[in-house]
Amino acid sequence: MNIVVCVKHVPDTEAQVRIRADGTGIEEGGLNFVLNYYDEHGVEEALRIKERLGGTVTLVTAGPARAVEGLRAGLAMGADAAIHIQDPALATLDHIGIARVLAAAIKAVPHDLVLCGKLSTDDNAGVVGPALAEFLGLPQATAVTKLDLGEGKATAHREVEGAVEVLELRLPAVVTVERGINEARYPSLPGIMRAKRTAITARTLADLGMSTPPPAHVELLGLTPPPKRQAGRRIEGEAPAVVQELVRALREEAKVL
Amino acid sequence: MDFTLNEEHRLVQSTVREWATTRLLPRAAEMDRTGTYPRELIRELGDMRLTGVFVPEEYGGGGMDTVSYCIVLEEIARAEAALAAVLSVNNSLDCFPIHAFGTEAQKRTYLPELARGRKLGCYCLTEPTAGSDAASLRATARRDGDHWVLNGTKIFVTNGVEADVLIVYARSGGEGPRGISAFIAERGDPGLSVGKIEHKLGIHASSTCEIVLQDCRLPADRLLGEEGKGFTVAMATLDGGRIGIAAQALGIARASMEDAIAYAKDRRQFGRAIAEFQATQWKIADMATRIQAGRLLMYRAAWIRDQGRRHTQEASMAKLFASETAMWAATQAVQIFGGYGYIQDYPVERHFRDAKITELYEGTSEIQRLVIARNVLGAPEHAAEPARGA
Amino acid sequence: MSAATDVWVVVEHAGGRARKITYELLGLAKTLAGSMKVHAVVAGRGVAAMADDLAIHGAQVVHAADSPLLEPYTTDAHAEVVGSVLKAAAPGLVLMGSTAVGRDLAPRLAARLDAGIVTDCASVAVEDGRVVATRPAMTRKAIARVAFGDGTRIAVVLPNVYPPAPADSGRSPEVVTVPVGLDANAIRTRVVEVSAIKRETVPLTEADIIVSGGRGLRGPENFALLDRLAAVLGAAVGSSRPPVDSGWVPHDYEIGQTGKTVNPQLYIACGISGAPQHLAGMSGSRCIVAINKDSQAPIFGIATYGVVGDLFEILPLLTDEVRKLKGSSPGGDRQAATSDAGRTAGG
Numbered sequence: 001m002n003i004v005v006c007v008k009h010v011p012d013t014e015a016q017v018r019i020r021a022d023g024t025g026i027e028e029g030g031l032n033f034v035l036n037y038y039d040e041h042g043v044e045e046a047l048r049i050k051e052r053l054g055g056t057v058t059l060v061t062a063g064p065a066r067a068v069e070g071l072r073a074g075l076a077m078g079a080d081a082a083i084h085i086q087d088p089a090l091a092t093l094d095h096i097g098i099a100r101v102l103a104a105a106i107k108a109v110p111h112d113l114v115l116c117g118k119l120s121t122d123d124n125a126g127v128v129g130p131a132l133a134e135f136l137g138l139p140q141a142t143a144v145t146k147l148d149l150g151e152g153k154a155t156a157h158r159e160v161e162g163a164v165e166v167l168e169l170r171l172p173a174v175v176t177v178e179r180g181i182n183e184a185r186y187p188s189l190p191g192i193m194r195a196k197r198t199a200i201t202a203r204t205l206a207d208l209g210m211s212t213p214p215p216a217h218v219e220l221l222g223l224t225p226p227p228k229r230q231a232g233r234r235i236e237g238e239a240p241a242v243v244q245e246l247v248r249a250l251r252e253e254a255k256v257l
Numbered sequence: 258m259d260f261t262l263n264e265e266h267r268l269v270q271s272t273v274r275e276w277a278t279t280r281l282l283p284r285a286a287e288m289d290r291t292g293t294y295p296r297e298l299i300r301e302l303g304d305m306r307l308t309g310v311f312v313p314e315e316y317g318g319g320g321m322d323t324v325s326y327c328i329v330l331e332e333i334a335r336a337e338a339a340l341a342a343v344l345s346v347n348n349s350l351d352c353f354p355i356h357a358f359g360t361e362a363q364k365r366t367y368l369p370e371l372a373r374g375r376k377l378g379c380y381c382l383t384e385p386t387a388g389s390d391a392a393s394l395r396a397t398a399r400r401d402g403d404h405w406v407l408n409g410t411k412i413f414v415t416n417g418v419e420a421d422v423l424i425v426y427a428r429s430g431g432e433g434p435r436g437i438s439a440f441i442a443e444r445g446d447p448g449l450s451v452g453k454i455e456h457k458l459g460i461h462a463s464s465t466c467e468i469v470l471q472d473c474r475l476p477a478d479r480l481l482g483e484e485g486k487g488f489t490v491a492m493a494t495l496d497g498g499r500i501g502i503a504a505q506a507l508g509i510a511r512a513s514m515e516d517a518i519a520y521a522k523d524r525r526q527f528g529r530a531i532a533e534f535q536a537t538q539w540k541i542a543d544m545a546t547r548i549q550a551g552r553l554l555m556y557r558a559a560w561i562r563d564q565g566r567r568h569t570q571e572a573s574m575a576k577l578f579a580s581e582t583a584m585w586a587a588t589q590a591v592q593i594f595g596g597y598g599y600i601q602d603y604p605v606e607r608h609f610r611d612a613k614i615t616e617l618y619e620g621t622s623e624i625q626r627l628v629i630a631r632n633v634l635g636a637p638e639h640a641a642e643p644a645r646g647a
Numbered sequence: 648m649s650a651a652t653d654v655w656v657v658v659e660h661a662g663g664r665a666r667k668i669t670y671e672l673l674g675l676a677k678t679l680a681g682s683m684k685v686h687a688v689v690a691g692r693g694v695a696a697m698a699d700d701l702a703i704h705g706a707q708v709v710h711a712a713d714s715p716l717l718e719p720y721t722t723d724a725h726a727e728v729v730g731s732v733l734k735a736a737a738p739g740l741v742l743m744g745s746t747a748v749g750r751d752l753a754p755r756l757a758a759r760l761d762a763g764i765v766t767d768c769a770s771v772a773v774e775d776g777r778v779v780a781t782r783p784a785m786t787r788k789a790i791a792r793v794a795f796g797d798g799t800r801i802a803v804v805l806p807n808v809y810p811p812a813p814a815d816s817g818r819s820p821e822v823v824t825v826p827v828g829l830d831a832n833a834i835r836t837r838v839v840e841v842s843a844i845k846r847e848t849v850p851l852t853e854a855d856i857i858v859s860g861g862r863g864l865r866g867p868e869n870f871a872l873l874d875r876l877a878a879v880l881g882a883a884v885g886s887s888r889p890p891v892d893s894g895w896v897p898h899d900y901e902i903g904q905t906g907k908t909v910n911p912q913l914y915i916a917c918g919i920s921g922a923p924q925h926l927a928g929m930s931g932s933r934c935i936v937a938i939n940k941d942s943q944a945p946i947f948g949i950a951t952y953g954v955v956g957d958l959f960e961i962l963p964l965l966t967d968e969v970r971k972l973k974g975s976s977p978g979g980d981r982q983a984a985t986s987d988a989g990r991t992a993g994g
Contacts, residue, residue, distance in 0.1 A: 017788040026785065034271070072268055096757055096764065123784055123791070125766050127754040130722075134758035139835035140722050142751045155839070160747035166839040173835075187272050189306040189319025196265045217763030217800075221792040223784065232935070234953045242954055243964040246936065247972060249952055254934040255807055256856070256913040257880075257972065283898060523923055602892065 001055035001149070002110040003046040005079070006102055006132065007039040009063050009070030010122040023222035035070045038117025041177045043074045044184040046115055049149060056080045058109055062090055062101050068200060075195035076187030082198065083109075087205040087213075094216035099131035104208035106136060111172055113154070118143045118176040126176075133174035141167050143178040262328070269321070270328045273307065277336035285337040288462035289607050294340055296419075303374020307333075308344060312352050317369035323497070323559035327504040331552075334508025335515075338611035339462035341505040346415045347371060349498035351378025354424055354439065358482035358490050363441060367422055379420035381411035381442075381468050382491055389624050391426075392434040392488060396470060398427035405429070405440060405480065407473040410452065413618070418451055418464035420444065424494075425470070426487050434488035439481040448473030459610030492569075497562065498619045499572040503555040503579035506615040507548060510583040513590035513608045514544040520594055520603075531593070540589045547586065551579040570632035577625035580615035587612040649681020650773050652739025657729060657752070658689035658701065659744055665689075665697060665704075667811060668744035672804060673705040674812035675771060676742055679778075684708055686738070688825075690728050692718035695822065702820030704812040712825035716834065719841070720748050722755060723834045730759045732825055733799070740778060741801045742771070753803045762799035771802045778802070788910075788931075851902065854883035856913045859902060859929070861887040863918020863939060863958060867895035872962045873917060879970045885909065887916075887925040903928035917958045921946025938962070 011017070011031045018027040035043070046057040059074045061067045062085040071082040083105055093101065106114060114136065119126035126142075133140035145164075146157035149171070156167045156175060169175075187195070205213055235242050235249070251257040262270065280301065288294050302308050305319075310326040312318020319325070326348065334341035355367050370376040387394040396409025407427050414420075423442040430436035442449055452467030482490045518541060521532035531537050558571035587609040591598035598605050616622050654676040659666045669687075676685045687706035689697055691713070698709040712728045725748075733741060733756065741756075743749045745767050757764035768780040769790075777794045780802055784791040795802075851857060858877045860870055870884070877884045885907070886900040902909055903925040914932035919925060921937070921944055929935070930949055937950035938958045947953040954961060 011785070017785045019789055026789070032271075069264065069268070072264065073271075076268060076272070094763065095754070096761065099754075099758060121785075124782075126750055127757065127764055127766060130751060130754035131758035133722075134726070134755045140751070140755070141836065143747065158747070160841070163841050163843045165841045167836050168839050169836040186276050186301070186305050187268070188304060189269065189310060189321050189325070190314050192265055192268050192272070193314070193320050195268070214761075215796075217761070217796045217798060218765055219794045219796065221779065221794050223789045223791050226783075226788070226790055226931075226933070232947070232950045232953055234947070234955060236955070239956060239960045239964055242956060243961060243968050246952055246954060246965065247968045250913065250934065250936070251972070254913070254951060256934045257807070257969070287898075523927060525923070602888075 001049060001053045002112050003049060003055060003057050004106050004109065004111045004114045005039065005042045005046045005057060005059050005074070006106075006114065006116040006128065007043065007059050007061050007070055007074055008036045008117075008120045008122075009033050009061065009067040010036045010120050013037065013121050019223045019225060023224060024220070025223060033066055033069065035073045036117050036120040036122075038119060038121070038177060038179065039070075039074075040077075040117075040184040041179060041181050042115040042117050043077050043079060044182045045147060045177055046113075047078045047185070048182060049113070049147075050078075053149065055112070058083065060102055060105055061085065062098055062105075064090075071200055072192075072195045073187060075198050076191040077185055078191060080198075081201070083201045083203060085203045085205075085208070089205050089213040092213055092216060094218050095125050095127035096131050097214045097216060099128045100135055100214055101205065101208060101210060102128065102132050103135035104210060105203055106132075108208075111136075113149075113172060114138070114174045116174065116176045118178050129174060129176035136172075136174060138172055138174050139169045140174045140176070141169050142176045144175050145178050145180045147175060147177075147181065262324075266325060266328060269325050270332060272305070273329050273332040274335075276301070276305070277332050281333065281336040281340060286601075286604065286607070288337060288339060289459075290461075292456075292461040294343070294462045298340065299343070299374045299377065302344065303372075306372060308347050308374035308377075309352050309368065309372020310348055312356060312368050312372040316356070316364055316372060318352070318372035322563045323500060324556060324563065327500060327555050327559050330501050330504035331508040331511070334505040335512045336508075337462070338505060338509050338512075338608075339460040341508060342415055342460050342463045342614070343377070345498065345501035345505055346380055347374075347378045349501045350380035350494055351422055351424055353497050354481060354490050354494045355441065357493060358439070358486075359441075360478075362478065363481065367441065371422060376421035377416050377419050378422040378424070379414050379416040379468075380494075381414050381417075381423055381425040383413045384410060385412055389621060391491065392437070394426060394428060394437065396425070396427040398429040398438055398440065400429070400477075401474075403477045405475045405477065407440065407442075407448070407470040407475065409470050411468040411470070413455070414466055414468050415463055415618075417466035417468050418454060423449070423468065424481065425468070426491055427470075429487075430485050435485050437487035437491070438484050439487035439490040440475055441479045441481050442473065442475060446473055446475060458613055459607070460614055495619055496569050496572045499576035499625075500555060500558050500562065500568075502615055502619050503551065503558070503572075503575035506576070506579035506583035506612065507551050507555060509608050509612045509615065510544070510548050510551065510579070510586040513583070513586040513605060513612075514541065514548060516604050516608070517541065517544070517590040517593040520597075537593055540593060544586045544589060547578075547582040551575070551582045554578050570629055573620070573625040573628040573632075576615075576619065577622055577629065580612075581622065583608075583612040583615050649683065650679045650740050650778055651681070651683065651776075653684045653686055653736075654680040655686040655688060655733065655736070655738040655741045656706065657741060657743045657749075658687050658694075658697070659746060659748055660689065660691060660694065660697060663693065663696065665700060666744075666746075668746055668749075668804075668806045669701075670704050670811035671806065671809040672742040672744060673701070675804065675809045677705045677812060679740060679771065679773065686710060686736070688712070688729055688732050690714075690717045690725055690825075691720075695824070698820050698822045702818045703814045703816055705815075705818070706820055707818075708823060709820045710823045710825050712827050714827040714829060716829045716831055717827065719838045720752075721834050721836045721838065722751055723836060724829055725752055726755045726759060727829060727833070728825065728827055730756055734760055738799060741799065743801060743803045745803045745805050749803055753801055757801050760799050760801075762801050763795040764801040764803065765793045765795065766803040768802050768804045769808055771804060851883050851885050851899075851907050851909050854909065854911050856880050856882035856915075857885050857902075857909055857911045857929075857932070858882045858915045858917065859885040859887065859919060860890060860896075860917050861919030861925075862889040863920075864890065864895070865918075867893075869959075870896060872959070872966075876915070876962055876966045876969070879966055879973060880913075882913075882915075883911075887919045887922070916946055916950070917962065919946055920944045921948070 309318035314320040910931035
């Protein structure tokens, strides 16, 4: 089984985020970057499938030079090969554009199953997975918590609002994984040594036949810190009235219910 | 001179830090309170080969260098110091001598399971009357046909309660260092038993006990290295072990500093965070500086060892400085926490108790000073042979 | 300011009724459409019957795609049918809900239509002639403002942000029947079964709502009060340090300096005094409710809503009130849609 896992190298979610003074992004200096938490689960799932059914696990990432460390972390977990798409034009692409780029790279390698994390923790967009499926012309299952493979098909469990849906899908397919699907392994020291020795395939957009990058249809105008804490108020009175007022306020003012 | 960690060292660091923060740190207080650790942690460490960091891959180890080893131990100790002690003994005091001085058969028998954490090792050198003066040890080893028979009592054996593999030093010949031989014993060997279990000031979760040898019969192939060369094995082992202890000490120092910083930023008195007061800031500045200095001494010793060169002096300097830094930093941290620093709900009193051992074992600070002085003054008495198989 | 374009809503429905998010999107669509038209596209089986209800809530044109092959939802069937409708219409703005279906379908449609897409929109508005959305970013440590370019724009909107559109029974829709030419063999996924789940606890660091207890709960058995409230809220349960130290709850409940840092949308602190060590772990919560008998408790200094009272009295009442709000089953939304629609229609 040839499994391709799309991964992204993102800031550690534990990190303090400092927004650049001009609001155009975050200060990257001093930030610790890691493999996207959901992608770790994707890599782990791929490795488990490989352990059961044999095959290869290839990682793909589109990102700047530092993204190679994310690939090494995945290789250290046990992946066999990695493709690093690096190009200055990547910074101009939106998520749909990134999906096109990944699709171009994946089309060039054998793929029976493509795994992605359901979203990446930097922008929480969740767009690339399904868009990638569209560009690869493959069926998809999103936010999967359990994946079983059979002959030419897979069975995926997904949580939809308040229920679990069991979906059968034809392979090859794109599956985006949700936390809870597995517990990702830690790389071992021999794994880290092997990762160091594994050659990573480099690709530019031109290599992928995309010398003209697709134009972005959305633009980040700016980042701001979340709104400051408003001064609170006391809700007073008899318990039943207080509760009613509280629920009303939570629903209509704070909009958290 | 490139002072940066290379890509693979960074990956080792981030991997071990992640594991230690998620799997070890939340259990640290409880481990200290109960004096035990969950055995599954050893299995997880074994899966990552952290129980045999520098054992070559062909023997089932991590195949990494001493710098990686230092990184591993510092990250583990930052989360919890006792497990770092367990690991350092297994790596430096068991895997190393077997790999450096063992026969091929001994390496194939013991290294894979030690390196993968499936068996745990310990080191039996110290006796009631032989501590700093290790060469005066009295345990005996008498040849009897194709066996050795060992008699004696070893104390302060870390991992002694759980260990499956024991490196034991006993006198097979005459007086002094040249009469000592090293042996590999196994749990279950006849005449080998665990004696008194010690209750310590700190690193509670690691077991420390007496090992009693009463006509302990070992097959002849359990001799480790040449007869009469046991002291050489012990000293060579300590060179690497001391670098490991430096790493453990730096981990404790760093834990002290990081916990103190977090507290100082949060604690408000006189209308300000105490991190804004100069007295606090100077303590933290000194902590950071000394930790950085200790780390540089440690990495340099590790690097020289990885070059295959003699590093006795550098290892002693690293251990001396790092251990004294740990004790001092932990004391400062308690001071910064004030009254809360004395309360067991907060981690710094544990760092304070854990730090002390680093100034004592694998050679007290006094012994380290002796070793350094002898090397600097040019008259080394117990010169270690160049490290083999590092 | 209006978008100067027709606004389309992709309808999400269950059991023959539109889901609550659809009414929220219809309300938003009306505001954004201004004098232009609001369209609803609904795909499923027997969906033409929803047209009147959609019109009452603001859809001026209802595109109904009716086929057994569209029920239950599958990506292939809906991407094909809804995608074709949208491709032919080339709308300027399409609104979808950030739900399991929405998150599955919207990006696929965006790829198919080469559209701009922004997910998890907390707001969608027109500024200086451009459609601009705001959304949380960096695990809610920042807010991103994103502008759409020209062409088809898909905004996937968070539920519970916009109010549902009011009902106006005077409206009747223009209904467009969408021909569905689906090849059953071309649908590559199959729903084998759907089973309702007992609500599982979400990890604290991922939870949108947390109900948390402190020393004021007096004993471990009283955490059951929090569990019941959490069950109706779909919340995770946490605690401050004292209950952990006293052995009432396991260590992984702890929120604070020696525990976890959380940033949920709603944090309900029950019997928690608000020591700095605890606040360090939860002060990033968007909305904080504090329930404590002690009016001097420091927690009231950061609470959005402070209730000085007896939590043993308040919590059961609060649990009942929330349960009434959400409908009676953990499956929640499907029934809630019915009861909400009832309420909305009633005015």
